[in-house]
Amino acid sequence: MPEGHSVHRLARQFNDVFGGALLAVSSPQGKFTAGAARVDGQVLELAEAHGKQLFMFFRHELVMRVHLGLYGAWDFGGDATFAGASSIGAPRRIGEQELAPDDGGTPYSGPPEPKGAVRARLVSAHGWADLRGPAACEVLTVAGAATVRAKLGPDPLLNRPGDRAEFVRRLCQSATPIALQLMKQEVLAGVGNVYRAEVLFRRGLDPRLPGTSLGAGEAGELWDDIALVMADGVSDGRIITTELADRPSGRGAGAGHALGGGDGQGDVPASTINKDVPVADAHYVYKRNGLPCRHCGTAVAMAELGGRKLYWCPGCQGG
DNA sequence: GATTAATGCTAAA
DNA sequence: TTAGCCTTAATCT
Numbered sequence: 001m002p003e004g005h006s007v008h009r010l011a012r013q014f015n016d017v018f019g020g021a022l023l024a025v026s027s028p029q030g031k032f033t034a035g036a037a038r039v040d041g042q043v044l045e046l047a048e049a050h051g052k053q054l055f056m057f058f059r060h061e062l063v064m065r066v067h068l069g070l071y072g073a074w075d076f077g078g079d080a081t082f083a084g085a086s087s088i089g090a091p092r093r094i095g096e097q098e099l100a101p102d103d104g105g106t107p108y109s110g111p112p113e114p115k116g117a118v119r120a121r122l123v124s125a126h127g128w129a130d131l132r133g134p135a136a137c138e139v140l141t142v143a144g145a146a147t148v149r150a151k152l153g154p155d156p157l158l159n160r161p162g163d164r165a166e167f168v169r170r171l172c173q174s175a176t177p178i179a180l181q182l183m184k185q186e187v188l189a190g191v192g193n194v195y196r197a198e199v200l201f202r203r204g205l206d207p208r209l210p211g212t213s214l215g216a217g218e219a220g221e222l223w224d225d226i227a228l229v230m231a232d233g234v235s236d237g238r239i240i241t242t243e244l245a246d247r248p249s250g251r252g253a254g255a256g257h258a259l260g261g262g263d264g265q266g267d268v269p270a271s272t273i274n275k276d277v278p279v280a281d282a283h284y285v286y287k288r289n290g291l292p293c294r295h296c297g298t299a300v301a302m303a304e305l306g307g308r309k310l311y312w313c314p315g316c317q318g319g
Numbered sequence: 320g321a322t323t324a325a326t327g328c329t330a331a332a
Numbered sequence: 333t334t335a336g337c338c339t340t341a342a343t344c345t
Contacts, residue, residue, distance in 0.1 A: 002327095069327045071337075072337080116339075117338060132338080134328095135328045135336090183327090185328090193327085286326085
C-alpha cells in the first residue's frame, strides 16, 4: 500500500536497474499476457511516477502503466547491478518498511520460479522484477498515457511550476471536507491515508473544514508541508512525519533533514531505508487512536470517512 | 488454523 | 454501491 513516495522510489529503481535495457516481459499468472506481448523484447527508455501511478516508457512508443492499489508489490532480484534492489509495495511491516535486500551472496543465475500470482515479470540480462496484486496493469500508447495523466492532479514530488497554485485552486474551489479532498487524486496526486492524517495534524487543520473555508495562504502552506514530508519519504523509504523534538526516543534526524540531507532526488541510492526512527515514533496520529497526542495529550480520535479511517487530534485540530 | 484489516483504486452492477 | 484484486501481518479461536 504505497503512497506516492514509494512509487517515486520505484521509478528511480527501474531507471537504475532497467534503464536502457532490453526486457523480456511475460505474465506467469496469465492475466496480462496480451499486454506483456506488446512490450516484450523492447527497450525501456524511462520510468516515471505521477502520484501513485508508475509509467514505463518503451522505445517503441508504448507505455506500461501500473497502479499497485492496496496490496500490489514489486520484487527484484539479480546480479551486482541489482544490489540493494528491494521489494516495494504491500506492507512488509507497520510503518511501510520496505523489505531489505537479501543479498545472500549467491551468484545470479536467472529469475526464480514464479511464486504466487505473478501478474507481470520483467527480465533483463542482469536481473528481474515481479509484479503481483496490482489494481491496474496495462499497456497504453503515449497519447493514452497522457490522457490518464491529464486526469491526475498536481504531484508535489514532480516539482512542476504552477502546481502549487493549481492545488490551491482545486482545494479551495470545493466545499468538500479537506480530509476527503486530500485523498482525491484529481485534487492532489500521491497522498494517501497516512500522509493525509499526518499533514492535517502538522498544519493544525480540522479535517472536516470545507475547502472553501481555507485561505489561499493556508492551502499553499499545506502544499508546502506535503511536499516536504513526501520528499523525506522518498529519501527515507518510509513515512516519518514527526519532528525530532516530538519523538520520545529522541532518535533520528528532524523532519526536512532526512538521510544525507538531500532533497530526495539526489545521490542517495534508491534502496536506502532510514531505520533510525523507531516505528512507534514515526507518526503523530495515524493508527494512534486512543493514545495521547504528542502535543496536547488529548486522546487521538478515529472515525470512518468516505470508507477510509481518519485519525486526528480533537485538541489540536478542533472538535 | 481462521479471520481481518491494510498506506487504493478499477470495473461491474 | 459493491465486488475484485489475491498479499501480509496482526489478531482472533
